Amino acid sequence: MTAALRMLAYRAPDDSIDEYVKIGKNTAIESLKKFCRGVVKIFKLEYLRTPNATDISRLLRGAENHGFLGMLGSLDCMHWQWDKCPTAYHGIYTGHVQKPTIILEAVASYYLWIWHAFFGMPGLHNDINVLDQSNSFDELRAGCAPPAHFIINRRQYDMGYYLTYGIYPKWATIVQNIRETNDRKKAHFARMQEACRKDVERVFGVL
Template sequence: MVRTFFRKLLRYLSSDDDDSDDDLYEDVEEQCTRKRRKFIRRNHIQGHERLYRDYFAENPVYPSNLFRRRFRMSRPLFLHILNEVVANEPYFVQRRDNIGRLGLSSMQKITAALRMLAYGVSADFMDEYIRIGESTAMESLKKFCETIVSIFSSEYLRSPNTNDITRLLAVADQRGFPGMLGSIDCMHWKWKNCPTAWKGMYSGHIREPTIILEAVASYDLWIWYAFFGMPGSHNDINVLERSFVFTELAQGRAPPVNYTVNGHDYTMGYYLADGIYPKWQTFVKTIPSPRGNKNKHFAKAQESARKDVERAFGVLQQRFAIIRGPSRMFKLKVLTNIMKACVILHNMIIEDERDDGDSLNIEYDQLDDDLPELSRTQTNEFMDFIQRCLLIKDSSAHHQLQEDLIEHQWLLYSQQ
């Protein structure tokens, strides 16, 4: 284009024709029009006012049930999240530009981010309603997920404390599995825009690039542990070897779990798992080909209770469609923040909608949560660490616990 322009300029200088002057001006104007960036007047104020009247006014257009369905959470919870995000991230504070015009409000940016998480739509899908551009919507999504992870991870992605373990053990005892802390399993998230050089590493049994989420969920679908980022070519055992699910237990910093089954005392809680997981003391698996009424009843009860984590994955994907479909992001760090943010919001919704009237009447022992830290200098503590790791992977204790649970389940069944 530049060479063509200079050729015409030389012809103009060497020509005496008056028409060449008009042609030159037309070419200059055409090139300037092509390079000029088109500005879209979206009227941010009108978009904010429409959003406020529809959902946040004193008498909104849409009632609370439609707000819950479209935002995946109640209005008070959304306002709580909005206030915390605005207080900790200056990006979501409404500003004025150089000529004094108000920009996008925090409500518009966070609504666009939540709609993208909830519906899994593209960045420019909400432009017509919220009046937000594609690049701004993408930046709002990334900033929102990063801020959610930094603010709420310590509260909604933590390990269970003493009170939580007391509640989980009480519910597990009622379900016929004393000592159970939840169920563990893995979920794959398709990565559509995986770099070509990484596709072989991230492609597993489904022949498409995926990223694995390992999670532990309890009976109320609360996700107590989430480990995300392993390539999809790994299986559940490889993910387990690299995860941190038993780190606190091996270091002696986990709250104590003491229970008795069939006359035997145990000091480690366990998770219900499927057949691929190893035979450790901290896992209770089903019986592949049960023989006899006792084994059949135990296998049925174990597989029924283990569905907690499968239900948690289903509810998580139903609430946030962005992790149900193939991801269109390019960077693994952004995908990690999106997955963690969805898990945190999932737990916040469960806590907000939990019915306190249906909870168990449990008297908690308020113990000191300052558990001892593992030292790296004393040999005795290092040997204790090795001993605890060996106890976690004790296969004989795994078989003994399984036999005790079989007898315990059959005893409860016979009493009924």
Template sequence: MTAALWILQYGVPADAVDEYIRISDSITIAAFNFFTRSIIATYEVVYLRSPNEADVAKLLQEGEQRRFPGMLESLDCIHWHWNKCPTAQAGAYTGHYHKPTVVLEAVAFYDLWIWHAFFGMRGSLNDITVLDRSHLFAELIRGCAPATNYTMNNHAYTIGYYLVDGIYPRWATIVKTISQPQGTKRQLFVRMQEACRKDVERAFEVL
């Protein structure tokens, strides 16, 4: 267990664990494989997967109740400080935080179900470049994503969307906040959109 966690946390090769734990690299590799397979076997059915049709129906129902028909919850990124970052890689992982970080992209439901997580990108990247590399829309691109049917303002739609902050691009699958909203309607939209986006912020706090 210690060997597996050491490799996962620090990204070191199996033979680097030998000096600390005093076991061979072959046993370390076997322990690492057993640990990761056990995690997948235990949690894959419920957590380590994309939403199925029943999950999407639940997400759409919740979005409807929160006045965002078609919403598939909130998308955001967070930078985690990499305290043990090797000096040779520090430059690539250092961005506007002025210290080495790794980026976690996540989609979280209101009950803290994190059904999408894309972790490990360099801290020098921003949310847009991380999104370009993630697999969030892979099933949608392949045409095998669960059906997302809803009606808004008497128009039928078949693609759900995610609530995001202002840095993200203008895509059909993304609903951004409004910077400097003018008028009562736009201000109300911003308040409600930001309130729903707190789901993913709470998930980051838990992590």
């Protein structure tokens, strides 16, 4: 357990574990594999899945408390720095952060629950490229979303939506931020949307 946690939390090389817990490189790797398999086995049914009806109801209640009826979460991408990236891969994995990165796309709730994650795209890509490759959003691209029934301005809606920023496509299930405006209502919406969209940024901060 100690070897696995040190390798995951502190990015410790497998051959450095021997100095701390007195086990060899192969044993450290095997310990890490068993630890990861155990996490998946224990938490798969509760966390590593798409939301069910109970989850959606909880997500909608949380969103309503923050002023966004029908919102299922905040969508964004994070660049995860790849310290040990081979030199041959630097070109494709180096994007705007000027260092090799791997991209994590996630949808997260206010309670730091990541209910969608797509990890592995090279850092050269932008958020639209990642969204296009993400299999989990095939239905979203087709105009479908997890069922969510709510009423705004006496109009009923049957699909939930996600909060994002301006680079994302203009889909019915994506609510982008509003750029600078002199309209008081739009400016108020922009502030509220930006504050609520910070949920996914908080998740990335925790990770």
